[in-house]
Amino acid sequence: MLRAFFYSDLYMQQLTILIQQAKEAITHCNDLAVLDNIRVQYLGKKGTLTELLQSIGKLDPVERPKAGQAINVAKQEISVLLDEKKVALDAIAIGEQLAKEKVDVTLPGRKQSKGSYHPVSLANARLEAFFHQCGFTTAYGPEVEDEYYNFAALNIPLHHPARASHDTFYFADGRLLRTHTSPVQIRVLQQQKPPVRIIAPGRVYRCDSDVTHTPMFNQVEGLVIDKESSFADLKGILHAMVEAFFEQTLAVRFRPSYFPFTEPSAEMDIQCVKCHGTGVDCRICKATGWLEVLGCGMVHPNVLKAVNVDPEEYQGYAFGLGVDRLAMLRYGIDDLRLMFENDVRFLEQF
């Protein structure tokens, strides 16, 4: 009896010490692996508390329930402490990992170099977008043309003084490089009956090269043939076009001019986009306040006749604009030659 009592007392003492030790170990633990060991040490299959529980049989049966309960409470208590500590250590560990994984977000990202569109393409795309909204479609034509499409059908007969001013590139067989996009007018009208509403962008060529001329340059042709399109319509659409292109309100003026394939013919000037028409010290408009941007007019009856369209029934307008110049104005490019040198330091700016 005495022995049993003694044993029970000892048993409870041992339990208290174990609990104390466990609590201390947990408190001082700052490593998840150590914490795991502590769990094994006390609560594992061969853990000290587990063993203590297994040795409960040595106790007086009367004492057993009490001791069992005490051990279970202790196990529970330690388990909670272990869990809490684990949460705390997990939080520290994640915090450390996150701190370790911190990056300098100001460093540049991994990349391919930046590509770019040619400014002429950018300008062409803007023009196309505008005209497509107005119901125009895009047409194309060959660049090696013949005399008929480039001149004769456009009411420029052989030896017409206008031919001399075209500085045409010829081939030995009499063919030529188109000097303007106007031949597309003829090609389209040969295939399509009015109403016709097209633009025709493309390369054109003239045998001329200096600071302001390159032997190849880019134009956009426009052609509208129907029963009522008038000079006032022509003025309206072109004014809307330049305002859309430059995204600003711009004064325009139309001056009489001469193109054999239009009558009346006009040249359109826009208010200088650099000096806003004041002309003050402006090199872009040579201090005139105006920039010449395109030629246009009402399609000449002879052109319509050349494609078997009755000029008494149909009428319309045509225009041809220099895209390079528009692009230069839009993006502030001051030298036409840059456009075709393709220096990547130039190209990458667009």
Added chain:
Amino acid sequence: MKFSKQWLQEWLATEITTEDLLTQLPMLGIEVDSTKHVAGDFTGVIVAEIVECEQHPNADRLRLCKVNNGTEIIAIVCGGKNARKGIKVALATVGAELPGGLKIKRGKIRGEESLGMLCSEVELGLAETSDGIIELPIDAPIGKDIRDYLQLNDLMIEVDLTPNRGDCLSIQGIAREIAAKNNIKLQAIKITEQPATIKDTFPVILEVKMACPSYSGRVIKNINPEAVSPLWLKEKLRRSGLRSISPIVDVTNYVLLELGQPLHAFDLAKLNKEIRVRGAKKGETIKLLNESIIELKENTQVIADANGPIAIAGVMGGLNSSCTAQTTSIFLESALFVPEIIAGKARQYGLHTDSSHRFERGVDPTLQTLAIERATELLLSIVGGEAGPVISVMDEEHLPKKSLIKLAEAKVNNILGVTLPKSTISELLQSLHMQVEEITGGWTVLPPSFRYDINIDVDLIEEIARFYGYNNIPLHHPHSPVGFLNEKETERKIKHWRQCLVARGYHESITYSFVDPKIQALLEPNSKALALANPISAELAVMRTSLWAGLLQTVLYNQNRQQNRVRLFETGKRFVQTEQGLLQEEMIAGVITDTDIPAQWAQASRKLDFFDLKGDLEALIDLSGNKDNFIFEAGQHCALHPGQSSRLIYNENEIGWLGALHPHIQQKLELNGPIFLFEIKQEALMQARLPVFQSLSKFPLIRRDLALIVKDTVSAVDVINVIKKIGNMLLVDFNIFDVYKGKGVPDEHKSIGVTLTLQDKERTLVDEEVNEFMNRVINALEQQLHASLRE
């Protein structure tokens, strides 16, 4: 054409300001190229007379002059060689300020006092060069300010006329426009008939009446060869950009400028028997006024005498029949050559003259005798002499005539898009010298003889618009008919390819379509490039048969500017001559060199290789959604590295090439390499596939890897083809994940790692069927390619 404001003003009854003139000209369609004051900016220069002139005692080149300035006689030291007693001169008085800021002060020159300066034309900004001091007419009023005396407050205006406006190539023509625009009276000069004082004539025969329907001529005898052109004449010519040559030439030029009728004076003594206007004969030559000798073509009309051609009709006179300082009798010609026949003739001899310029554009057929009378009057007053009767040979039938034009009121308004009052229309036309008659619904209009450009109703409509004012016609905002632009979803366009390549770091470039024939030949020695007959330079002489020529030159251009990493593409035509004719094919081409990515901290860049280029091209192809229709096939191309070049096939047609530039060519072009290029026909990329949804399988994927050992000669596509052929519905994907040569792989062999992905839509695959499939694949690879599995 150049003219002076003052001369124009002489033709207008009301003063027009320079500002108005310069604003109105462009709005009438007469472009003003430049304006220039006719004299420099100076003050204090007056007319004076040299009353005494002697040698300067201390300087060989200087004279001591006593000069009458109107109030006193003053001493002037002068360096002009022509300074002499009795001439009227331009005296810059003390206090005068000359162009360039030179101030005239009282001073001593080599010890002799000088109270001013006698000016040359250069010093007053009247000319670029001069021989001595200005000599004024003997009746010049002493003391008068030279600016007033010479009317130097005048502006030289240079206009650029469009080829339809031959009628404006004269003072008269410009004045007509300005008068009409301002509704002021045209003050035409009075031309009086100069009666014949002698009976001499010279026979004129018109053989080519179609080319020359009107020819007037007149003999003028006993002229004074010593006479000089008066100052006013010289000044008017100078202000019109012409140099004074001799009174006879000056007068013909003057009338040309004033009325627009080209004239020519032959030395009568040098003419043999007759004037004959005829076609040139084969082998005939003429030595022209500009001293060039020309072999005439038979398509050319000439003026000839019994000895042969003495002028190219409407272009230039011959030297042998021309007037000289000894000429005392002339035959004055005033003819009409019609534009259709004269056009292009001067140009075929490389000539362009004031005369041909006007005849090509049309000279008023009523001007010939008027002009000859005007010239006679001027000549007689300057060089004296006696005039014979005017001989006019004319062929009515071939004279250019204007016909009545019917103009409908409705058409005017329809074309212009504005409703103009009837009266406005007829008044505008009348102010332009048209005879207008009202008819039902419009008018009949007879244009004046000088308007070659007005033949049909729209020509009249332009005139109405021009004088009504282009800028007074309203802007009508476009009202688009409801027509929808149906963009096809299955069509790929340049914009898509551009976007793709730009996103992959390419810069779009535009190079010339004509290239250096040497580079062209280097790249494609077997294709014959279309050569320009008149290239702008030897380096831009043939049409490109490939976009590579321009792109490679652009790479070189950039490499020479320390830009080593170049990625460029271009779209545009190539020009290929085939037996069927010239093909103008739309291509898209690119070039890359240096490293795969720009230098950066997070990733090492490496030298580009073939597969970087191929990847870019595959991205383009992928846009079509039809990549299975494209086949890359090893092939040989002159411009490409024989081991790194591929032909691209689409629907069994060759559509392009890609590869490394041949090192040999790279070296010849002095390029840094390696350089990788592609070029492909746009046509092949245009057709895209409309996506059709395939249901997704809910069942697991099974991936199996194969490591195959095959001979070097077996290409990836062979392996792929074998697998594809076996592949059934179960094979949803396969991927080459590794290609290896070296340790563990026999010589002349390589190891290829392939992942096959299998899946069924209806059920989970079982091992047996997967194994069965894999065995079939392996068997086929073994049998067809002698492949073995890597241990």
